[in-house]
Amino acid sequence: MKKLEFDNQQPKCTSSDIQSVEVRYGFTYPMGLKELLLQHNGGTPINYNVFHTDSNDYYLDYVLPIKYGDDLSFEATMNDIKDLVPQNKIPFAMDPFGNFFLFDKTNYAIDFIDMEELHLTFLASDINKFIDKLKQD
Numbered sequence: 001m002k003k004l005e006f007d008n009q010q011p012k013c014t015s016s017d018i019q020s021v022e023v024r025y026g027f028t029y030p031m032g033l034k035e036l037l038l039q040h041n042g043g044t045p046i047n048y049n050v051f052h053t054d055s056n057d058y059y060l061d062y063v064l065p066i067k068y069g070d071d072l073s074f075e076a077t078m079n080d081i082k083d084l085v086p087q088n089k090i091p092f093a094m095d096p097f098g099n100f101f102l103f104d105k106t107n108y109a110i111d112f113i114d115m116e117e118l119h120l121t122f123l124a125s126d127i128n129k130f131i132d133k134l135k136q137d
Contacts, residue, residue, distance in 0.1 A: 001032055001128045006043035010065035010073075013041045017066050021074060027090055027105035032127040041065045042072075048134035051112075051123055058112050058123065060134065061096040085113055086120070103127060 018037060022028050029037070042065030051058040064074045077091050081100065085091065089102040089111060101123070102111045110130040112121045124130035 001131050002048055002134065004036065004040075004045050004131065004134075005047045006040045006063070007046050008062075009043035010041045010068035013037060013066040021066055025078065025090070029092075030103060030108040030127045032131065033092055033103065036063065036127075036131075037066055041067065042069060042074075045134070048131070048136055050135045050137050051130065051133055052135055053121075053123070056121075058101075058121075059095045059137070060093055060101065063093045064091060081115070084115065084118060089113070089120075101130075 015038065018029060018034055040063070042063045044062055045060055049060045051060065062072060064072060064077055066074055070076065074091070077100070081091060085100070085102060088105050090105050091100040091102050093101040095101075099115050100113050102113055103109065104111065108126045109122060110124040110127060112123055113119070114121075124133060
């Protein structure tokens, strides 16, 4: 998996912080994402931030922190969008336009949701493949 560098990181979170969120919301983070959160606890990727497909570019603007981050934390985001996204999808990042990158809590596939149309687009089969396909802007 590529090593991402971040700006605007929140204070470090712990494994216990992550486990608390997992228990509260009934899912388990994929290992690659859990490692990323333990290292950076969210923030803005500065070296790789574009996921390119044949038909579109998706801009990874902000990875949601577990704790802190006020309005942009995982919990604040989950509370805001829980009725708009399928129950098996968990937000972990957003683009600059208020759309979200999600992982499936059963198979960890990565999707993108356009919040205006509530349309899901499959991007990658797991977080490692998603991160490995990120390019520089």
